[in-house]
Amino acid sequence: LGLLLLGALPGLWTVLLRREAAALPEPRSPAGQPPGRWGWGRSPAARGESGGGGQKTFRTLLAVPAAATDREERDGEERLAVTGSQPPADTASPVERGIFWSRELEEQVPPGFAAEEAAAWLSAARAARVASLERGGCGRSSNRLARLSDGSRACVRYGINPEQIQGEALSYHLAGVLGMQERLPPMALALVEARGRQWEPVREELRGSHWAEGAVVSLTRWVDNLTAVVAPAPWGAEAGAGRRLQPLSAGELVGLSPSQLVELVQWSDLILFDYLTANFDRLVSNLFSLQWDPRVMRRATSNLLRAPDGGLVFMDNEAGLVHGYRLLAMWDPYNEPLLRSVCVFREGTARRVAELHRRRSAAAELRRRYRAREPLWARLGFLSERQAELLQARVDFVHRHIAHCRAQ
Numbered sequence: 001l002g003l004l005l006l007g008a009l010p011g012l013w014t015v016l017l018r019r020e021a022a023a024l025p026e027p028r029s030p031a032g033q034p035p036g037r038w039g040w041g042r043s044p045a046a047r048g049e050s051g052g053g054g055q056k057t058f059r060t061l062l063a064v065p066a067a068a069t070d071r072e073e074r075d076g077e078e079r080l081a082v083t084g085s086q087p088p089a090d091t092a093s094p095v096e097r098g099i100f101w102s103r104e105l106e107e108q109v110p111p112g113f114a115a116e117e118a119a120a121w122l123s124a125a126r127a128a129r130v131a132s133l134e135r136g137g138c139g140r141s142s143n144r145l146a147r148l149s150d151g152s153r154a155c156v157r158y159g160i161n162p163e164q165i166q167g168e169a170l171s172y173h174l175a176g177v178l179g180m181q182e183r184l185p186p187m188a189l190a191l192v193e194a195r196g197r198q199w200e201p202v203r204e205e206l207r208g209s210h211w212a213e214g215a216v217v218s219l220t221r222w223v224d225n226l227t228a229v230v231a232p233a234p235w236g237a238e239a240g241a242g243r244r245l246q247p248l249s250a251g252e253l254v255g256l257s258p259s260q261l262v263e264l265v266q267w268s269d270l271i272l273f274d275y276l277t278a279n280f281d282r283l284v285s286n287l288f289s290l291q292w293d294p295r296v297m298r299r300a301t302s303n304l305l306r307a308p309d310g311g312l313v314f315m316d317n318e319a320g321l322v323h324g325y326r327l328l329a330m331w332d333p334y335n336e337p338l339l340r341s342v343c344v345f346r347e348g349t350a351r352r353v354a355e356l357h358r359r360r361s362a363a364a365e366l367r368r369r370y371r372a373r374e375p376l377w378a379r380l381g382f383l384s385e386r387q388a389e390l391l392q393a394r395v396d397f398v399h400r401h402i403a404h405c406r407a408q
Contacts, residue, residue: 094261095250099405100347101265108262110311112182113221121186124150125219126375129198133205139316144209145222149201153222156190157318158211164318165189166380168218171277171320173370174391177356178276179348180269183314185221189376192217216379218318225308228300231283232263234341235297248342259310266312268342269349270304275339276394278324279317280331287334321383325390339398343405350402356392357399363388 094105128148137145138155146156159165169189175181192215194203211217234248248268253261274282282303289296303316324331356362363383370377383391 093250094253094256095344096347098250099344099402100350101268101344105261105265106346108258109265110262110307110309112307112311112313113184113186114182118181118186118221121152121221122188124148124152125154125186125188125221126190128152129200130156130202133202133209142209142211144205146202146219154219155222157218157220157316158209158215159217159318162216162380163322165216165218167277167320167322167324168220168316168318169374169377169380170322170366170370170383171279171317173373174277174321174366175273175314176369176373177362177365178269178273178352180273183266183269183312184317185223185313185315187218187220189374189379190217190219191215191376191379216376223305223307223313226305226313229304229306229312230299231286231297231301232260232267235267235283235338248344250344253344262310263312264344265346268345270312270314271338271342272345272349272353272398273314274320275335275398276391277317277320278328278331278335278390278394279320280324280327280335281316281319282314283338284331284334287338288331321391322387325387328390339401343408345402345405353395353399353402356395360392362392362395366391 092102092104094102096102125148128150130146131149132147133144133156134147135141135144138157140157140160142158142160144156144158146154148154157165157168159168168187172181172184172187175184190198192206192211192213193199194206194213199206234252248264253264256264271283273279274284280288283301285302286296286299293299303314305313305315307313356365367382370382382388
C-alpha cells in the first residue's frame, strides 16, 4: 500500500499544477498545441553520466521517430548548505519596477562565452582538421570527442535523426536572437566527408563510427572544469516535495545571498528559453523522472552545468524546437508550469520578447541570423511553416505572461 501511495504522488502533483494553471487568469497556451574565459573539456563526473535507471528510460524517448546518483545528491546538498550559510545581501533591492532584476545584480552575472571569443573559436573550428576521434565524454555512444589540428577539442554530435542536429543549431541561434547566447557553448555545423580535407586524418575512425557519409553533425566547444547544478528553490524544494510550484517573485528573494541571486538571474533566462524551444531534456526531464525517483529534484539537473566563475552553461539543446515541437502534448504539462513559476526577468530578455511579439518576427529574426552565421544552414533547412507559427505563439505567450506578472 505504501508503494502504491508513493507512486501516486507525482501524478497528484501534476494534477495540482494543471489546476493551478487553469485557475489563474493568465495568458492562454498558444493555440494549436496539443568576456568568459572558460577552458576546454569537462570531467565524466561533471557530466552526470552515471544517472540511474529512470534517467536512462527517459533518454530513450529521444529516439521517437518523426512518424510516430547518490554522489550527485550529496554534492548538491553540500552546495546548498554552503550557499545557504552565506550572509544575506544587504545592498540595494535585487528587483526593479516589480519584475526586473536590478542592473546592479545583472552586472554581477558571469559573462559566459563572449561574442568575440565565440566567433574566433567558430572560425578556427571550421578551418581546422580533425586530428583524432575518441569515444566517451560527449553523451550518446554515437557521439565523439574530437581533437582538432589547432589543439582544441570539440564534441561531435551525430543525431539519432537529423532533426536533433537541426534543433541544436536553431536553439543556439535563437539564444542569440534573445540576447542570451553567452550561456551556450559555441556551436557550428560540419559535413562528414571521409575523403574531405577536414576528416581525412580520421578516415579509419569514421568507419568504426557508423556515421553516414554526407551527414551533418554539430561541433560544440568542449568546456573544462564544469560541475553539476542542483535546481534551487522554488523548483527544487517545491517540486521535490510534491508541492505546487510557487511563482518566483520579488517577495520571495528576501534573505538570499548575492551568489544565490546571481544564479536565479540565469535560471530565469533558462526557464524562459526552454519554454520557447519546448526543450524537455533539462529540468523538465527531472520533473518527469519524479514518477520513479521522488528525490530526483535533489540531484543534478540534466544538461545544465556550472563554470568555475558561477556562470551556468546551457548544454546539449538538441531537444529544442524541432523535436520538442513534435511532442508538445506530452511535455507542456511540465514546461508551462515552469514558465508560470517565474515572475522576475532580465529586462533585456523581456524587451526582446516584447519586440518579437510586437513585430511578429520571431521566425524571421531566427532565419536571418541562422542564414547569416551558419554556412551549412541549407543542409538541414529551417523550421516548417507550422513550426514557425508555434515559435511565434510561444513568444506571444511569454509576452502575455510577463505582462501578467507586471499587473500583479
